[in-house]
Amino acid sequence: MQDFLQHFINGVSLGSIYALIALGYTMVYGILQLINFAHSDVYMIGAFSAYYGAMLLGFQNRPGIAALVILLFFAMAGCALLGFTIERLAYRPLRKAPKLNILITAIGVSLLLQYSGQVIFGADPKVFPSVLQDSVITEFLGVQLKVLDVAVLLVTFVMMLALHYLIYHTKVGRAMRAVSTNMNVASMLGVNSDRIISFTFALGSALAGVGSVLVGMKYPKIEPLMGMMIGLKAFVAAVLGGIGNIPGAVLGGLLMGLSEEMVVGYLSSTYRDALAFGILILILIFRPAGLLGRGGVEKV
Amino acid sequence: MKPILEVNQLNVYYGSIHAIKGISFHVNQGEVVSLIGANGAGKTSTLRAISGLVDSKGEISLSGQSLQTVKIYDRVKLGLAQSPEGRGVFPNLSVLENLQMGAYFRSDKSEITKDLEKCYVLFPRLKERRSQLAGTLSGGEQQMLAISRAMMARPKLLLLDEPSLGLAPMVVMQIFEIVKKLNSEGVTILLVEQNARMALKVSNRAYVLETGKIVMEGKGQDLLNDDSVRQAYLGV
Numbered sequence: 334m335q336d337f338l339q340h341f342i343n344g345v346s347l348g349s350i351y352a353l354i355a356l357g358y359t360m361v362y363g364i365l366q367l368i369n370f371a372h373s374d375v376y377m378i379g380a381f382s383a384y385y386g387a388m389l390l391g392f393q394n395r396p397g398i399a400a401l402v403i404l405l406f407f408a409m410a411g412c413a414l415l416g417f418t419i420e421r422l423a424y425r426p427l428r429k430a431p432k433l434n435i436l437i438t439a440i441g442v443s444l445l446l447q448y449s450g451q452v453i454f455g456a457d458p459k460v461f462p463s464v465l466q467d468s469v470i471t472e473f474l475g476v477q478l479k480v481l482d483v484a485v486l487l488v489t490f491v492m493m494l495a496l497h498y499l500i501y502h503t504k505v506g507r508a509m510r511a512v513s514t515n516m517n518v519a520s521m522l523g524v525n526s527d528r529i530i531s532f533t534f535a536l537g538s539a540l541a542g543v544g545s546v547l548v549g550m551k552y553p554k555i556e557p558l559m560g561m562m563i564g565l566k567a568f569v570a571a572v573l574g575g576i577g578n579i580p581g582a583v584l585g586g587l588l589m590g591l592s593e594e595m596v597v598g599y600l601s602s603t604y605r606d607a608l609a610f611g612i613l614i615l616i617l618i619f620r621p622a623g624l625l626g627r628g629g630v631e632k633v
Numbered sequence: 634m635k636p637i638l639e640v641n642q643l644n645v646y647y648g649s650i651h652a653i654k655g656i657s658f659h660v661n662q663g664e665v666v667s668l669i670g671a672n673g674a675g676k677t678s679t680l681r682a683i684s685g686l687v688d689s690k691g692e693i694s695l696s697g698q699s700l701q702t703v704k705i706y707d708r709v710k711l712g713l714a715q716s717p718e719g720r721g722v723f724p725n726l727s728v729l730e731n732l733q734m735g736a737y738f739r740s741d742k743s744e745i746t747k748d749l750e751k752c753y754v755l756f757p758r759l760k761e762r763r764s765q766l767a768g769t770l771s772g773g774e775q776q777m778l779a780i781s782r783a784m785m786a787r788p789k790l791l792l793l794d795e796p797s798l799g800l801a802p803m804v805v806m807q808i809f810e811i812v813k814k815l816n817s818e819g820v821t822i823l824l825v826e827q828n829a830r831m832a833l834k835v836s837n838r839a840y841v842l843e844t845g846k847i848v849m850e851g852k853g854q855d856l857l858n859d860d861s862v863r864q865a866y867l868g869v
Contacts, residue, residue, distance in 0.1 A: 504737070511723050511734050518721040521684050522786070523709040523738035 335475040340598040341591065346482040346551075348590020349489035353544040354567035355574070355582040356496065357416075357537030363577035364513040364533050366432065370439040371419055372541060373564020374446035375412050379542030380461065380555040381454055382411025387462040396463045401484070401546075404464055408542035416538025417531055425527065450557030458556040461549035485547045492543055493583065499536075500579065509533055513577070562606065566593075569613045575626020584624060635697060636661045637790050637821050638683070643691035645678045645845075652678045654845040655691070660790065660823050665816050667824045667832040667853070669866060670842035676825040677718055679842070680794050683823075684708060684715050696789060710738050712789030716779040716796060724768025728759055731767050731778055735785030745785070752781040755811070773804035780811065790821050797828045809835050829866035833857045841866070 354376055361369045386407025387393050392400050423442050427435045467481045500506035511519040512529045520526050548563065549555055570589040574581025589609065596608050616623065636659035645653035653675045660666045668676045682689035685705035693700045695711050703711065714735070722731050732752060736745045753760035756777045762770060767778055776796055783791055793812065797805040809831050816822055816835070826832035833839055836853035841862060849862065856862045 504733075507726065507730055507734060508737065510726055510730075514723045514725055515721055517686055518717055518723070519734070520705040521686075521709065521715055521717065522734050522782070523706050524734075525704075525706045 336598065338474065338476040340594045342476065342478065342482055343598075344591035344594035345587060346485045346590070347594060348570075348587035349486060350544050350547050350586075351563070351567045351570045351589050352583045352586025353489060353492065353540045353547070354563065355570040355586045356579065357541045358568050358571040359574070359576055359579060359582040360509075360533050360537045362571070363579070364509065364530055365424070365435075366577075367424065367435050368439065368568070368576075369419075369534075369537075370436075370564075371423075371442040371446060372537070373560035373567070374443050374450070375415050375419070375538045375560075376541040376545050376564060377450060377555075377557060377560035378415050378446065379408035379412040379538075379545035380549050380559065381450070381557075382542070383408040383546050383549065384459060384461060384555060386411075393462040396466045398465075400462065401464050401488075401550075404462065404546045404549075405488070405543060408546045409539040410542075412538040412542030412545075413535040416534040416541075420531055420534040425530075447557055447561075454557055456557065458554045461553035461555050463553065464546065464550040481551055484550070488543065488547060492540060496536075496540070496579075505529070505532060566606075566609045569609045569616075572623055573612060573616050575623025578623065578625045581623055581625035588624075637696055638823060639692070639694045639697075640679075640683070641692035641694075643679065643682060643689055643693065645675070645682050645687055645689045647687075652845055653682065653689070656840075656842070656845070656847045658840050658847060658850070660821060663816075663819060663821055664837045665812065665822045665824060665835055665853075667826055667829075667836040667839040668842055669826055669829040669832055669839055671866075672827065673844070674842040675845040676827075676842055677794060678845075680715070680718075680792055680823075680825055683792065684713065706738075709786050709788070712787075713792070714783035714786040714788035714790075715792040716776070716783045716794065718794040719798070720772075720775045720779040722767040722770070722775045722778050722782070724766060726767055727764050728767055728770070728778060729763040731782050732759075732763075732785050735782035738786070748785055748787065752784065755814070756781055772800050773807065776800065776804075776808055777811070780808075780815075784815070784820070788820070790823060791815070793822060793824045795825060795827060797826065797831060805831060829862070830857070833862075 357372050358369060361367060383404040387404055390403060392403055419442055423438050424435055427438060465480055465484055467479055469477045469479055470483060471478050500509060508519065508524045508529050512524060512526045516526050566589055570585035571582045573588060574585030593605060593608055596604050638660040640659065641657045642655045643653055644655055668679060670676050678687065681687045683693055685708055695713055698711060700708060723734065732749060736748065739745055758774055759778060759781060767775065770778060796808050800808065805828065812822060812824065812835050824832055824836065833853040833856050839853050839856050840847045841849040
């Protein structure tokens, strides 16, 4: 029981990070029907933006709430700017091109970021600035509740509340939902859909930036290829929940995190990564639209 | 008097297909004008050209201003609103949110609230269902929503694309009652319809389209009584 609770806490903590990154995949897919393969590398750039931002302000070694806020700011700003730029330069010119062309472009952008990262930042891992001092807050039933896990949960929770408010209770959120269901009609009603698409990219990328700080806080080693595996897992999480579906991305992320920690806890950490792909295969066979996704049946 | 909408020598091409072949027509202030014709005659292409969804050659102007260089999303600000073919409501937005989307470009909050109230008076059914997702509405209700959403822009010209499509005869009657009512309140309407009989009954004037050309035009009542129109479109 005690083990289970500990794995559960770890799983929710990991899962909420997957969820943050999965949201970026799912929001972009929802609006453009594009799997933005560069998203995992935007996440990587988030970690480096925070790293260099902290260095600039001399915050590498001053853990505390201020450090957390500053690192989040740099990561989110860096990612938002990059996401916006990628859409503008790489995807927008292809808006009317076949979907496959854009998909290949996305893979190209991903490789470009990974290898420019290796050239610019160097291939050697760097140590992420310390964000919060980890310690055990409380212990109940033999389960440890640590500062970092609580911080991950709190930050994720706040971000998701803000995202929910933005999407369901503001004008721009309403426009995002409208553009994602029918771009032509939204345009006729006066929505500049290009602007909404830019905003969606910036927003999804900023969430990946948040994810990168939370991961860097727990596993403080960053390098230019760090986005690949976590990006793939977040992508699987988005597919699991139903790609294009926002609550689905959160659910998928949590399920992925939980099952990963359970497998590591009860079986072996060897299966950590295999699990993600196992889930992907199963979901594609048995429920390709995802848990919360709806199939492509159209009412006429 | 200057017409609200003036279309001059309009041409639309889809690749090598010449869908609209140099048509000209106009809509005056306060009129209901119909474009009628069979499937594939070019009715919807004409509307798509006016709203900017397809590229076209020729002159389209709204209250004297040329629309050809105006972006799709700016046309509504000039007073052009549309209930699109197949209604085009956002199924995953609530009825209220759909209506709010109609007033997207407006910032006069109190006036928007007034217009919402007007919609609710015209369509009490929409008021009852305002927090329901639009996808759960019946076809007729969705059509009412699409028209109301367009009206939320306070348009100078309301475009209605096949408002009777796929609806039960009773509901079709209701929709045309609404068209008449809106017109009597001063709304200028361009109506595209396959249901020629109903369209001609509510129209001041109408144009008959055949394979991308206007083959006949006249007053609604005159066309209703015209032998060739009766044979071709009214099934008598």
